[in-house]
Amino acid sequence: MRRNTTIAIVILMLVLMTASLLQLVVLAPR
Structure with missing residues (x-):
C-alpha cells in the first residue's frame, strides 16, 4: 500500500x- 501511495503522490x-x-x-509568448 505504501508503494502505491508513494507512486500516486509522485504522479x-x-x-x-x-x-x-x-x-x-x-502564457509566456502573450
Whole structure:
C-alpha cells in the first residue's frame, strides 16, 4: 500500500509540475 501511495503522490506532483510548466510556456509568448 505504501508503494502505491508513494507512486500516486509522485504522479500527482509530476502532473502539477507539468501543468504549471505548460501554463508558463503558454502564457509566456502573450
